[in-house]
Amino acid sequence: LAKTTQPISMDSYEGQEVNITCSHNNIATNDYITWYQQFPSQGPRFIIQGYKTKVTNEVASLFIPADRKSSTLSLPRVSLSDTAVYYCLVGDIGMFSGGYNKLIFGAGTRLAVHP
Amino acid sequence: EAGVTQFPSHSVIEKGQTVTLRCDPISGHDNLYWYRRVMGKEIKFLLHFVKESKQDESGMPNNRFLAERTGGTYSTLKVQPAELEDSGVYFCASSQGGGTGTDTQYFGPGTRLTVL
Numbered sequence: 527l528a529k530t531t532q533p534i535s536m537d538s539y540e541g542q543e544v545n546i547t548c549s550h551n552n553i554a555t556n557d558y559i560t561w562y563q564q565f566p567s568q569g570p571r572f573i574i575q576g577y578k579t580k581v582t583n584e585v586a587s588l589f590i591p592a593d594r595k596s597s598t599l600s601l602p603r604v605s606l607s608d609t610a611v612y613y614c615l616v617g618d619i620g621m622f623s624g625g626y627n628k629l630i631f632g633a634g635t636r637l638a639v640h641p
Numbered sequence: 642e643a644g645v646t647q648f649p650s651h652s653v654i655e656k657g658q659t660v661t662l663r664c665d666p667i668s669g670h671d672n673l674y675w676y677r678r679v680m681g682k683e684i685k686f687l688l689h690f691v692k693e694s695k696q697d698e699s700g701m702p703n704n705r706f707l708a709e710r711t712g713g714t715y716s717t718l719k720v721q722p723a724e725l726e727d728s729g730v731y732f733c734a735s736s737q738g739g740g741t742g743t744d745t746q747y748f749g750p751g752t753r754l755t756v757l
Contacts, residue, residue, distance in 0.1 A: 569645070569732050570684070602697070628674065628697060629734075629746060631684040635707030 530614045535636040544601040546635050548614030551595050556618040559590060559597045564611045573612075574599065583627070609639045643667065645735050645749035652748030653755045662752045666715070673716050674698075674736075674746060675708060679729035685729075688714060691738065695748040723756045730754070 531549040538544045550559070562570035574581055575587045576597070582587040587600040601608060603632045611634040618632050646665045646683050649751040666673045687706070688698040692713035701708070705724070710716040720727055729755050734746040 562748075567750075568754075569751050574747050575745060579659060585704070627744070628686040628689055628700070629676070629684075630686065631676075633683055 529630075530616060532612075532614050532632065532635045534633060535638070537638050538604055538641065539640050540605055541552050541603050543610070544604050544637060544639075546599045546601075546612055546637070547596055548599070549596045550614070550616045553594050554614050554618065557594075557616045558618070559588065559594075560615045560617070560629075561586070561588065561599045562613045562615065564613065570613060570631075604637075604639045605637075606639050606641065609637060611636050644747065645733055646751040647731075647752050649752060651753045651755075653757065654723055654757050656725055657722045658722055659719065660698040660754060662718045662720075662733075662754070664716045664718070664733030664735075664749060666702055666733070667737075667747055669737065670735035670747075671713070671738035672744065672746075673710060674734040675716070675718055676700075676732040676734065676748075677729050678732070679726065682729075684732065685698050687718075714727050720754070723754075725756050727753055728756045 559574040561573045563573050564570045574586050576588045576590055578590050589598040591641055612632055613634040618625050645667055648663045652660050654687045672694050673690040676684050678684045682688050686700040688701055688708055689696045707719045730751040732751045733747050734748045736744045736746045
């Protein structure tokens with residue numbers, strides 16, 4: 527599975543847009559990009575997933591350039607409750623793999639949102 | 642819809658004792674995964690069930706760990722005998738599977754295991 531690199535920590539203020547970029551230079555053709563959020567004492571929570579271009583849901587947007595060697599998670603207008611660790615994962619979780627695969631977590635990005 | 646649940650939320654045991662962790666996946670999810678985070682480390686994969694069958698147990702650290710998923714519903718992870726280095730948070734995740742489209746894993750809150 528492709529290895530990912532993301533910043534160890536980021537700081538922001540309430541109401542700002544936060545962009546967290548993840549590098550995955552060795553991403554394979556069948557790999558998808560998935561982002562999880564984790565609060566202290568909780569399990570990782572799925573945020574968004576994509577393969578290419580742009581994906582948007584009610585929580586975030588995911589931007590993936592054409593070469594797919596990186597991706598950017600965008601959180602619009604963050605609040606204090608967005609303070610958490612954000613994980614970028616890549617892996618073959620599509621129909622080619624049978625629809626399942628183990629997730630490989632890195633250290634994640636610790637986002638701190640300040641008042 | 643109920644999410645993934647895990648029991649107990651915390652467990653404190655003495656070295657050498659046995660502990661059994663339980664995971665109830667989201668109803669209808671064929672795939673069930675166990676992960677753990679030991680102190681200061683990253684979340685690591687332990688094993689994966691498809692229904693009642695072990696699909697991948699490459700992450701199981703040693704034979705003191707035994708996972709079961711009877712009837713393809715809930716799963717248990719038994720540690721016997723527990724060692725100090727087994728302390729950490731054990732997460733369970735489930736996904737629908739079926740091989741159509743992408744497969745998203747949903748995590749439970751975890752069980753915090755402390756071995757003294």
